[in-house]
Amino acid sequence: MAVPTPRPLAVEVRGLRRNYSTGFLGRPREVLHGLELEIGRGEFIGLVGPNGSGKSTLLRLLAGVDEVEQGSIRVFGHAPDSQAARRATGFCPEDSPFPSDLAARDVLALLGSLHGLGGAELERRANELLVRVGLAESARTKLGAYSRGMLRRFGIAASLLHQPELVLLDEPTAGLDAPGYAAIDGLLDEVRARGATLVVSSHLLGELHQRCDRIVVLVEGRIVASGSSEELVRTLGASARLELAVEGLDANGLAELRRVAEQRGGRVVAVQPSQAVLVELYRRAATGKTPGETP
Amino acid sequence: MNARAALFAFRRVASPATLALIALLAFAAAATERSTPPALAREGLWNLVLVCAVPLLVARAAAHGARLNTRERNFVAASPHSPAAWFRSSVLGLAVATLVTLALAASSAEFSATNEPARLALRGVEPAPQSAVLDGRAPVRWSASAGHGETLRVELVFVPVGTNATVELRARRESKLQSARALFNRSGSIEVSAPEGDGELSLELERVEGDALLLLVGGNVQRFVPAATPRLASVVLALHAGLALWSLLALAFALATWMAAGYAASLAGALALGPWLAGDEFASTWSPWGQLFDALALAGKGYVPAEPSLVALGVAVAQLALAGALFAAGIRRGGRGA
Numbered sequence: 239m240a241v242p243t244p245r246p247l248a249v250e251v252r253g254l255r256r257n258y259s260t261g262f263l264g265r266p267r268e269v270l271h272g273l274e275l276e277i278g279r280g281e282f283i284g285l286v287g288p289n290g291s292g293k294s295t296l297l298r299l300l301a302g303v304d305e306v307e308q309g310s311i312r313v314f315g316h317a318p319d320s321q322a323a324r325r326a327t328g329f330c331p332e333d334s335p336f337p338s339d340l341a342a343r344d345v346l347a348l349l350g351s352l353h354g355l356g357g358a359e360l361e362r363r364a365n366e367l368l369v370r371v372g373l374a375e376s377a378r379t380k381l382g383a384y385s386r387g388m389l390r391r392f393g394i395a396a397s398l399l400h401q402p403e404l405v406l407l408d409e410p411t412a413g414l415d416a417p418g419y420a421a422i423d424g425l426l427d428e429v430r431a432r433g434a435t436l437v438v439s440s441h442l443l444g445e446l447h448q449r450c451d452r453i454v455v456l457v458e459g460r461i462v463a464s465g466s467s468e469e470l471v472r473t474l475g476a477s478a479r480l481e482l483a484v485e486g487l488d489a490n491g492l493a494e495l496r497r498v499a500e501q502r503g504g505r506v507v508a509v510q511p512s513q514a515v516l517v518e519l520y521r522r523a524a525t526g527k528t529p530g531e532t533p
Numbered sequence: 534m535n536a537r538a539a540l541f542a543f544r545r546v547a548s549p550a551t552l553a554l555i556a557l558l559a560f561a562a563a564a565t566e567r568s569t570p571p572a573l574a575r576e577g578l579w580n581l582v583l584v585c586a587v588p589l590l591v592a593r594a595a596a597h598g599a600r601l602n603t604r605e606r607n608f609v610a611a612s613p614h615s616p617a618a619w620f621r622s623s624v625l626g627l628a629v630a631t632l633v634t635l636a637l638a639a640s641s642a643e644f645s646a647t648n649e650p651a652r653l654a655l656r657g658v659e660p661a662p663q664s665a666v667l668d669g670r671a672p673v674r675w676s677a678s679a680g681h682g683e684t685l686r687v688e689l690v691f692v693p694v695g696t697n698a699t700v701e702l703r704a705r706r707e708s709k710l711q712s713a714r715a716l717f718n719r720s721g722s723i724e725v726s727a728p729e730g731d732g733e734l735s736l737e738l739e740r741v742e743g744d745a746l747l748l749l750v751g752g753n754v755q756r757f758v759p760a761a762t763p764r765l766a767s768v769v770l771a772l773h774a775g776l777a778l779w780s781l782l783a784l785a786f787a788l789a790t791w792m793a794a795g796y797a798a799s800l801a802g803a804l805a806l807g808p809w810l811a812g813d814e815f816a817s818t819w820s821p822w823g824q825l826f827d828a829l830a831l832a833g834k835g836y837v838p839a840e841p842s843l844v845a846l847g848v849a850v851a852q853l854a855l856a857g858a859l860f861a862a863g864i865r866r867g868g869r870g871a
Contacts, residue, residue, distance in 0.1 A: 303610040305865060324613040335607035337541070337600070351537040352612045 248435040249277035254309035285439040287456035293439040301329035328402035334389040338382035353400035367395040386413040542626025559641035571646035576833030582638035594782040595798040598789030616864040639767040653757035654837035672739035679727040695744025777821035780852040787856035790863025
C-alpha cells in the first residue's frame with residue numbers, strides 16, 4: 239500500500255522484500271513482502287505491529303545496516319548504505335550495539351568523530367545529551383556496567399549526537415522507567431521541532447498515537463493500515479478500544495466523564511495514572527515531598 | 534581513516550593490562566639473563582616476548598574483529614565509515630599495538646645484552662657449490678662478489694666419520710690472499726675477510742687436517758660488513774617481527790568476521806606459520822615469519838641480521854590486502870540475512 243504524502247520525501251520504499259534463512263538447511267523465510275512506503279520530510283511515523291512483524295528488519299534496512307536485496311529504498315534520494323544517507327540518519331537499534339568496554343563519553347567521542355564532529359563542538363553536544371538523558375554522572379562508566387534502561391537512554395542520545403535529519407528508533411521506550419520515558423519524550427519533541435523526520439517502532443500503539451503524524455501498522459511483513467490515530471479508529475469503527483488522556487479532572491469529574499461515555503454506548507475499561515503522574519511522584523519522592531503535597 | 538577508530542582497535546588489542554603483563558615478563562626475564570652471553574640473551578628475550586605476546590595479541594585482534602561483526606555490527610554498519618575505512622583505521626591501531634609490543638621486546642632485550650663488542654651485519658647471501666664434500670682430496674673452488682672490508686662466512690655440516698677436521702678457507706683477489714683456519718668437531722662456520730682490490734674474488738675451501746668429513750650444504754655463503762653496534766640486531770629483529778606480527782594480526786582480525794574468534798586466531802596462525810613449520814625451505818625466503826626465525830637464529834650467533842627482503846614485504850602487503858577484502862566481505866555478509 240503506497241501512502242502518498244504532500245511533503246518532499248525523506249524515505250521512499252518500493253517493493254521491499256526481505257528473506258532470512260532459517261533452520262539447519264537455511265530455508266528462506268520471507269519477513270517483508272513487497273513493502274511500499276513513503277515518508278515525508280519532518281513526518282513522525284509510528285511503526286507498530288506484533289513481535290516478528292518486520293519492524294526491526296525494516297528499520298535496519300532503512301538505516302543501511304542490512305543490505306537491500308529485493309526492491310529499493312531511497313533515503314533523501316540516496317541508497318541507505320551510502321555515506322550521505324548514513325550521515326543523515328541516526329539509528330537506535332533495539333539492543334545496545336555499542337562497545338561495552340568503553341565509557342559512555344568515549345563511545346560518543348568515537349561516534350562523533352565517525353560523523354565528522356570533533357573538538358569543543360563534539361564535547362558540548364555529548365555532554366548536553368548525556369545531561370538530557372540523565373547519564374551525566376555515569377559518563378565515565380563503561381557501558382558494560384549500565385542497566386538496560388541506561389543503555390536505552392544512551393542509545394537514543396547516541397543516535398541524536400550528529401543531529402540527523404532522519405531518526406530511526408527501534409522500541410525506544412522498552413525497559414525505560416518513568417523519568418527515562420519523560421527524558422526521551424522531551425528529546426523527541428526537540429527532534430520534531432527542528433524539522434527532522436522520525437520513525438519510531440513499538441509493539442504498543444498507546445505509546446505512539448499521541449504524537450505521531452501517521453501510524454503504520456505492520457503485520458507479518460505487510461502494511462495492513464496506515465494513517466493518523468483518528469483514521470485508524472474510523473477504520474475499526476465502534477469495535478475500537480480507545481485511550482483518552484485527561485488532566486484537570488477530580489474524582490467527580492472523572493465519574494461524570496465515565497457516565498457520559500456509558501450513555502453513548504461506550505464502556506470504560508480502565509482508569510489509570512499516566513506516565514506523567516509517575517514522573518511527578520518520583521520527582522517529589524526525590525525532593526523529599528509527600529505525594530499529596532503541591533510543589 | 535579515523536584516528537579514534539584506530540585508537541579503539543589499539544585499546545582493544547593492546548590494553549594497558551596486556552602491555553603491563555608483557556613488560557613485566559620481559560624485564561623480569563631480562564634481569565635474570567645478565568650472566569648469559571649477550572647475543573644469546575638478546576635472542577632469548579626476543580623469543581620469550583614473541584612466544585608470550587604474539588598469541589595474546591592475535592587472540593585479542595580476532596576478538597575485536599568478531600565483536601565488530603556480531604554484537605557491535607549495528608554500530609559499525611550504521612556509521613558513515615565504510616567497512617574498508619573501518620579496516621584501514623583498525624589496521625592502523627594494530628600497527629601501533631605491534632610497535633609498542635616490539636619496543637618493549639627490543640628495550641628488554643637490549644637491557645639484558647650489555648657490554649658486547651661490535652660484530653658483523655649480514656649484507657647478503659652469495660651462491661656456493663651445492664652439497665660439496667670436504668674429504669681432504671681436492672679443494673672446493675668458486676667465485677664470489679665481496680668488496681674490501683667485507684667478511685665471508687661459510688656454514689659447514691660435520692659428518693662424524695672421524696674425530697675432527699681442520700678446514701682452511703682462502704679468499705684470493707689478483708695477487709692478494711686472505712685465509713682462515715678452523716678446527717671442527719661439530720657443525721659450525723668459518724669466516725674470512727675479502728682482500729683489497731676490484732678484480733674477481735675466488736674462494737677455496739679445503740680440509741687440511743683431520744679425518745672427519747664436512748659438507749657444504751645449502752650452497753650459500755653469507756656476506757657481512759662491520760656493524761656500528763650489535764644493538765642494531767634488535768632494530769632489525771623489530772623490523773622482521775613488525776612485518777610478521779602486523780600482517781598476522783590483520784589476518785586474524787579479518788578472519789574473525791567470518792568465524793568465531795578462536796578459530797580465526799588459530800587459522801591465521803596456521804596460515805602464517807604453517808609453511809615455515811612444515812620445513813618448506815622456500816617459505817623462509819618469502820614468509821615474513823620464516824625470515825624472522827632465520828634472523829633470530831643469526832642474532833643468537835652474535836650477528837646483526839639483514840633487513841626483511843622485498844619479497845617478505847610484498848607477502849606482508851598482500852596479506853594485508855587479503856585481510857582488507859575479507860573484512861569488507863565479512864561485514865557485508867553479516868547484513869545478508871541471519
